[in-house]
Amino acid sequence: MKPESQSAHTEPATSRLQDSSDSTPAASRRDFIKSGSVVSAGVAASLASVRGVHAGETTGSSSGSDQPIRIGLVGAGGRGSGAINDSMSINENIQLVAIADLEEAKLGSLRSAMQKRHDTKTNVADNKMYSGIDGYRRILDDADVDVVLFATPPGFRPQYIMEAVEAGKHVFAEKPTCVDPAGYKVCVAAHEKAEANGTAIVTGTQYRRQTNYVEGIKQIHDGAIGDIISGTARYCSNGIWNRIRKPDQSDTAYQVFNWMHFIWLSGDQIVEQAVHNIDTLNWVMGGPPESAFASGGRFTRPEGSEMWDSMSVDYQYPGNRMISFKCRQIPGAATENSNVIYGTEGTATIHGINKGVEIVDRSGKEIFSMKGDIGAAYQQEHKDLIDSIRNGKPIVELKETAASSLTAVLGRVAAYTGKKVTWDFLTNESKLAMFPEDFDINGPRPESHYAIPGKTKLV
Structure with a gap:
């Protein structure tokens, strides 16, 4: 460990994580704002038309109110398990259908824990558990996922949120939503695209609820x-x-x-x-x-x-x-x-x-x-998200959380x-x-x- 040389904190930004096997150079965040997700944008238009992501409509092939809203979790650690547990504790007619994490061992552990607590709301097949750095992409490309919960390290969140918006997904993102000005700009652009899509973005600032x-x-x-x-x-x-x-x-x-x-x-x-x-x-x-x-x-x-x-x-x-x-x-x-x-x-x-x-x-x-009752607030943010999707009036609140993160x-x-x-x-x-x-x-x-x-x- 050495005292600071500024190069340690001024490296260029990227649009998204790359697979180690991906030989295509990563685009900058500036290019990413213009072009969107290389992996997921190609399917966004078809997902939008099939899954009803526009304002005033509910999601997916589960467009009827009798069908469950299907959730994919990215990040199966303590905060991720807490977020999905809060959502399943307060919301009816939802299902956890996919999990992604860098560590394979966390996938089975989280699925088992949720099956014990919320058996009928946990429906994660073996082929819907994705390990490795590119696991989140499999969730974004999955037409069976309506909502994505992001509980990754904060540095990943701007590009992950943007890709999810491009893929036509509703989003819950933990705080903070950015760690630098480049990420803040991605968040602002993602907020605006979500509003245009008619998709929701709710963030983990539970005190606001x-x-x-x-x-x-x-x-x-x-x-x-x-x-x-x-x-x-x-x-x-x-x-x-x-x-x-x-x-x-x-x-x-x-x-x-x-x-x-x-x-x-x-x-x-x-x-x-x-x-x-x-x-x-x-x-x-x-x-x-x-x-x-x-x-x-x-x-x-x-x-x-x-x-x-x-x-x-x-x-x-x-x-x-x-x-x-x-x-x-x-x-x-x-x-x-x-x-x-x-x-x-x-x-x-x-x-x-x-x-x-x-x-x-x-x-x-x-x-x-x-x-105060912070436990109720942790759950309320997830209820507000799901209710807004079902009501056809998706909440988009990324700008204010990005502004607080940048503050x-x-x-x-x-x-x-x-x-x-x-x-x-x-x-x-x-x-x-x-x-x-x-x-x-x-x-x-x-x-x-x-x-x-x-x-x-x-x-």
Whole structure:
């Protein structure tokens, strides 16, 4: 592990992952936005006409309300198993029909677990379990799949979502939806194409469907605390997992296996985990900030990790309103997950997980409070997705989640470079594109580096 050389975080982007056996050069993300998926776009038109993906219609050969909506899962790890379990727990008349994951062993394990919990909703044949880096493509090309759930490492999500939209699929995508400006632009284009297709994209920002968040933020918007002046937010947790490299793994395979610790895959803690708080802030403030100024560092990360373990960001929102945001993952340190919004007439505290929301006036008198239920919110996002498909009014919400993901990237870039960075620069001028153009799961990777402010350049 070496200190940061900027080349570690400015590799060209690609439209999609390539098979190691695919000799066709990968297109850039810019080309991908223009041309769509090489693999799946060719079948998109026929799927659209056969499966009824346009607005006002339901999906597929299962177009009647008595037919199940069929789901394919990409990413069979903990978040993927949690997402499909949430969907099958709250939705009736759906079926899991296909699973893809890099590791073959996870496929059977997930199918067995879902059969035990949701036997009649699990209908995955042996030939619908796809292992390897190209497994997701088999799901996108499968006419028996109506909805695709993406729970892969975040670096893959922009191109995966775009390919799914091109294939005429409805999408559930976990957060964050991008880790760099190049991925953000792919997400914006995918959102617009989904709207044109009449296909849904719902994202894993469960707080937007957690009742206490919805009601508490409505109170703020209705003037309960007066005009918003400023705020503080924190996502401070303990350590995160680290996976030891297996003897037979290539550089790339190891980084994908231990993806949290490599910025082109995770975006660092502020993007991968703390995006929930940042999404809440953008929701409260009505959109992304104008700029960010930040600092941070690393004290406890394992050898080889590119992650920092603490970051503090001052986000300036329109109207010269400042939000001070802090995140960290340090074993043994105090934990905190909250968002505090200060207004001219009171203060709103929005806690993470289940702790609830409290709003007080300037004297400290409580004027609103509500407990939280994050478990219900995790399920509600999947119910809203399926209901919107059945009602012929598909939800498309990728732009707002991509904006929150890029807001987290804005903070990271400001911290890594030691510069004040503007939203305008990141969305209109930045060339930062981290996904490797020559991606090969069996191939080498440059030696990993971590960022050093003052040396890491603003790109």
